[in-house]
Amino acid sequence: MPDKQPTxxxxxxxxxxxxxxxxxxxxxxxxxRLAAVKGHKAFGALRKMQDLIRRAMQxxxxxxxxxxxxxxxRARHAAAGMLxxxxxxxxxxxxxxxALVTATGNAAATPIHVPFYSDEKAAxxxxxxxxxxxxLVNLPGWRDISLxxxxxxxxxxxxxxxxxxxxxVFYQEARSRIVDMFTTDVxxxxxxxxxxxxxxxxxxxxxxx
Numbered sequence: 001m002p003d004k005q006p007t008x009x010x011x012x013x014x015x016x017x018x019x020x021x022x023x024x025x026x027x028x029x030x031x032x033r034l035a036a037v038k039g040h041k042a043f044g045a046l047r048k049m050q051d052l053i054r055r056a057m058q059x060x061x062x063x064x065x066x067x068x069x070x071x072x073x074r075a076r077h078a079a080a081g082m083l084x085x086x087x088x089x090x091x092x093x094x095x096x097x098x099a100l101v102t103a104t105g106n107a108a109a110t111p112i113h114v115p116f117y118s119d120e121k122a123a124x125x126x127x128x129x130x131x132x133x134x135x136l137v138n139l140p141g142w143r144d145i146s147l148x149x150x151x152x153x154x155x156x157x158x159x160x161x162x163x164x165x166x167x168x169v170f171y172q173e174a175r176s177r178i179v180d181m182f183t184t185d186v187x188x189x190x191x192x193x194x195x196x197x198x199x200x201x202x203x204x205x206x207x208x209x
Contacts, residue, residue, distance in 0.1 A: 006134075006187070006190045006191045006194050007022075007134050007137050007138060007190060008020050008022050008023050008137070008187070009133075009137050009146070009182040009183070009186035009187040009190060010023070010146045010147075010149075010150050010182045010187075011023065011026045011143055011146060011147065011150075012026055012027055012030065012093075012146075012147065012150045013027060013093055013096075013097070014150060014153055014178075014179045014182055014183065015153055015154055015157040015175060015179060016157075016175070016176075016179055017179055017182070017183050019093075019096060019097065019100055021100060021101065021104045023097070024096075024097035024098075024100040024101050024104075025097070025101060027090075027093055027094055027097035028094060028097050028098060028101065030090065030094075031090060031091065031093075031094035031097075034087065034090055034091075038087060046083070047083065047084065050080045050081065050083055050084070051080075053076075053080040054077055054080045054081055057073050057076060057077045057080070058077070060073065061073045061074075061077075071164055074163075074164045075164065078159065078162050078163055078164075081162065082155065082158070085158050085162065086151075086154065086155070086158070089154055089157075089158065090154075112194055112195055112198050113191070113195050114195045114198045114199050114202070115192065115195045115196065115199065117196065117199055120200065120203065122196075123196040123199050123200050123203075124196070124200065126189075126192050126193050126195075126196035127193045127196040127197045127200060128193075129189055129193060130189055130190045130191075130192065130193015130194060130196065130197070131193065133186055133189055133190050133193070134190055134193070136186075137186065137190070146182070149178050149181070149182075150178075150182075152174075152178060153175050153178040153179055156171045156172075156174045156175035156178070157171075157175050159171040160172050160175070
């Protein structure tokens with residue numbers, strides 16, 4: 001793997017994870033497209049439809065005592081409000097992304113962390129693993145998969161507060177596993193491989209002296 005800035009395992013920011021400059025730029029591009037949708041007159045009509053559905057459910061749920069029926073109404077009520085919540089969520093992410101892009105616009109690249117290795121074999125293994133993962137996350141299909149999973153993570157994040165009472169732990173654990181898959185399973189290995197590559201390069205330079 002060449003000595004370079006690590007490729008983001010997910011092109012968009014994930015809930016609870018630090019936002020990378022490349023993710024911030026992708027977020028601003030995304031928000032530009034979403035803002036165009038939000039500003040369209042038909043979007044306002046769609047929002048009104050969802051609001052009417054939520055109000056109707058609030059009326060229908062009065063007097064319901066069956067827990068399964070109540071759960072169904074709560075789920076449908078939460079889903080009808082998901083459009084507004086997701087747009088508000090991504091607008092907030094875009095605000096943070098804009099601040100990050102501004103702060104890092106003229107900044108130097110993030111320094112590469114070079115880990116300690118006792119032998120070349122371990123460093124080579126980490127580098128080779130990172131090369132394979134870097135190729136994976138740059139595939140168009142991986143970007144499609146990661147965007148779907150990223151959206152799911154934000155949905156679970158929203159449901160922690162707006163979902164059915166008692167299910168908060170379920171939503172939190174589901175969100176955490178998606179985020180960990182990107183940050184701990186994939187991103188950490190890519191980052192480690194970049195450091196391993198730098199270690200191997202430094203070792204080779206020392207041996208030339």
